[in-house]
Amino acid sequence: MIKLQDVSYVRLGTQDLEGATHFATDYLGLEVSERGKDTVYFKSDAREHTLCYFEGDPADHTAAVEIGSRDDLSSAAAQLEKLGHAVEIGTAEQAEARKVREFIAFKDPSGNRIELVWRPAHGGQRYHGVRDAGITGFSHIGLCTTDAPRDEAFWTQVCNARVSDRIGDAPLLRIDEVHHTIALFPSSKPGIQHINHQVESGDDVMRSFNFLNDRQVRMVFGPGRHPTSSAKFLYFEGPDGMVFEYSSGVRSIADELLYRERQFPFEPKGFCQWGAKPDVPEFRK
Numbered sequence: 001m002i003k004l005q006d007v008s009y010v011r012l013g014t015q016d017l018e019g020a021t022h023f024a025t026d027y028l029g030l031e032v033s034e035r036g037k038d039t040v041y042f043k044s045d046a047r048e049h050t051l052c053y054f055e056g057d058p059a060d061h062t063a064a065v066e067i068g069s070r071d072d073l074s075s076a077a078a079q080l081e082k083l084g085h086a087v088e089i090g091t092a093e094q095a096e097a098r099k100v101r102e103f104i105a106f107k108d109p110s111g112n113r114i115e116l117v118w119r120p121a122h123g124g125q126r127y128h129g130v131r132d133a134g135i136t137g138f139s140h141i142g143l144c145t146t147d148a149p150r151d152e153a154f155w156t157q158v159c160n161a162r163v164s165d166r167i168g169d170a171p172l173l174r175i176d177e178v179h180h181t182i183a184l185f186p187s188s189k190p191g192i193q194h195i196n197h198q199v200e201s202g203d204d205v206m207r208s209f210n211f212l213n214d215r216q217v218r219m220v221f222g223p224g225r226h227p228t229s230s231a232k233f234l235y236f237e238g239p240d241g242m243v244f245e246y247s248s249g250v251r252s253i254a255d256e257l258l259y260r261e262r263q264f265p266f267e268p269k270g271f272c273q274w275g276a277k278p279d280v281p282e283f284r285k
């Protein structure tokens with residue numbers, strides 16, 4: 001069993017690093033933690049970085065998940081290889097570029113590139129955004145799946161994720177008490193489907209709605225409230241069509257024994273209890 005601890009960072013290729021940096025800072029509200037020749041790293045919480053944009057193919061997405069020990073990392077590599085996944089062992093140089101001590105990379109059954117990382121760096125300084133978006137941290141990712149039941153089995157049987165709820169066949173998966181850290185949404189291709197940052201309050205969600213709307217950022221869903229996690233949310237489009245989400249008030253599942261997963265319909269009311277309709281292809285039939 002691969003013991004996932006938390007999402008650590010995402011890496012996204014872009015042909016317009018300056019444009020992506022402008023969006024990530026001035027609009028999304030992240031802070032540049034480091035600039036390289038063709039990479040920019042962003043902070044959203046106490047960690048050294050939680051997002052990295054690099055000059056490259058905009059379809060090149062990586063999601064990284066933290067692993068607790070070197071032993072867990074090597075047993076994960078062995079287990080993945082046994083299951084037929086090609087496992088890449090990160091070089092020292094690659095690990096440095098990711099600000100982690102060691103990592104391995106593989107593709108999940110849909111072809112999403114996943115990095116399992118050990119000892120990701122924490123920053124010595126607090127995060128403070130360029131604008132006050134109220135961000136409290138990078139929190140979860142949506143991943144595209146080309147076969148939701150197959151990928152649910154991978155994340156819950158090969159890894160330690162548990163299903164919190166399902167919207168249609170789309171499972172919302174938790175790896176700690178947070179309602180979901182990884183969510184799988186049916187699609188025809190792999191990739192990161194959305195990137196979530198938590199904000200302090202529902203007021204922050206609404207403030208950002210007005211702030212981003214005034215600047216012609218395309219809103220794709222919300223403001224609304226998820227009936228699954230109970231979080232208030234806003235989804236909007238960033239560089240290269242990537243969907244970003246702010247949410248606040250995500251449910252915490254403290255007592256595993258008392259919790260039972262629930263089934264929600266794969267229609268707008270399964271995604272929003274306030275009546276918002278998603279303009280996100282993976283949230284629509």
Ligand SMILES: [Fe+2]
Pocket residue numbers: 140142194196245
């Ligand atoms: Fe989300």
